[in-house]
Amino acid sequence: MPSSQMIAARQRFFGEAAVDPVTGAVRDDQVLVSWFGCASFAVAMGGVVFLLDAWVPRGATSGYVPTTPEEVAALEPVAIFIGHGHFDHAADAGAIARASGAVVHGTAEHCVTVRKQVPGAELACKELGSSTSAPGERHDFELAPALSVTAIRHIHSARTPRHEGHDASTPVRPRPCLCDIRTYPPNLTDAGHLARNLFAPEGGVLLYQFRLGEFVLTWHDSSGPLLDKAPGVLDVLRGLPASDVHIGAVQGFNQFTNGLRDPRSYVEALRPKVFVPNHHDNWLPVMTARAEAFRTPVHEELARIPEADRPDIKMLIDRDDYLAAGCLAFDLAKS
Known part of the structure; x- marks a missing residue:
């Protein structure tokens, strides 16, 4: 029998109308995506529930994101896909996988990091290359019948010398937003969790594309300077089916020098x-700002893409859009 906790969690993340109140099954005619901070998302695609990254942001604040790892685990995801191993992406993966039985997907190093979080636990982890894999390496597999996954090795965001010329972008330097520390002060448990995971290694960086029928969802939790350091990856991305929905990182180290040029290169390639x-x-309020600070820079950067090729932009605004059921809902029949 499905647990009441699972049904309640799925209804909260995906909406009451999308979840059967008896079985907990999520409707299979839509792709539903629910954001729970940073680059972490719960996804129901054709009724299959899985996670993209696994960290509920906390430590510098407490309660800023209105959920817990326990509630995320109660979704009973079948899989957790790790983009890279830094704390702000994978710090809760071990606990969630242990509680839910989800299979972790990531590099060999990601698997090591996640297993260290829960010593002695038996965790299933599908290794997709390693930190030494070449950028552009590709892994293809099935998550469920008709639900195909492609993982592509790419690179982490990194600062590069200022690019000049027609393709130069305006630096993005939002002020850190310390106000949220005062409104949502950290408790000792959350601060300790952050401290224990703060220096987790990257372990390689993966981009994932999910395909169900004709619908294509692509996600990555870092946008590296591919134009400068790994242009071959862009050729690999161009070879993928065009994305119906592309969820991509915009905050990164190169924003201070080259603005959002790197995220735009991913958008141009993934179409x-x-x-x-x-x-x-x-x-992380000592370093970061609220999403509102990125609204104008994102729109201005993507306005450089020819109008016929330019995507619609769906901004997610903290805290309004955390666990906002229905905010990202896409009809498979209309993909």
């Missing part, structure tokens, strides 16, 4: 109908 910025909220 989405809808682009959803992520990794752009106030997840």
Whole structure:
């Protein structure tokens, strides 16, 4: 029998109308995406529930994101896909996988990091290359019948010398937003969790594309300087089916020098109908700003793409859009 906790969690993340109140099954004619901070999302695609990254932001604040790892685990996801191993992406993966039985997907190093979080626990982890894999390496597999997954090795955001010329972008330097520390002060438990995971290694960076029928969802939790350091990856991305929805990181180290040029290169290569910025909220208030600070820079940067190829932009704003059921809902029949 499905647990009441699972049904309640799924109804909260995906909406009461989307979840059977008896079985907990999520409607299979839509793709439903629910944001729970930084680059972490719960997804129901054709009724299959899985996670993209696994960290509920906390430590510098407490309660800023209105959920817990326990509630995320109660979704009973079948899989957790790790983009890279830094704390702000994978710090809760071990606990969630242990509680839910989800299979973790990531590099060999991601698997090591996640297993260290829960010593002695038996965790299933599908290794997709390693930190030494070449950028552009590709892994293809099935998550469920008709639900195909492609993982592409790419690179982490990094600062590069200022690019000049017609393709130069305006630096993005939002002020850190310390106000949220005062409104949502951290408790000792959350601060300790952050401290224990603060220096988790990257372990390689993966981009994932999910395909169900004709619908294509692509997600990545970092946008590296591919134009400068790994242009071959862009050729690989161009070879993928065009994305209906592309959820991509916009906050990164190169924003201070080269603005949002790197995220734009991913959008241009992946050719989405809808682009959803992520990794752009106030997840670490001593360094970050609220998503509102990225609204204008994102729109201005993507305005450089010819209008016929430019995606619609769906901004997610913290805290309004955390666990906002129905905010990202896409009809499979209309993809």
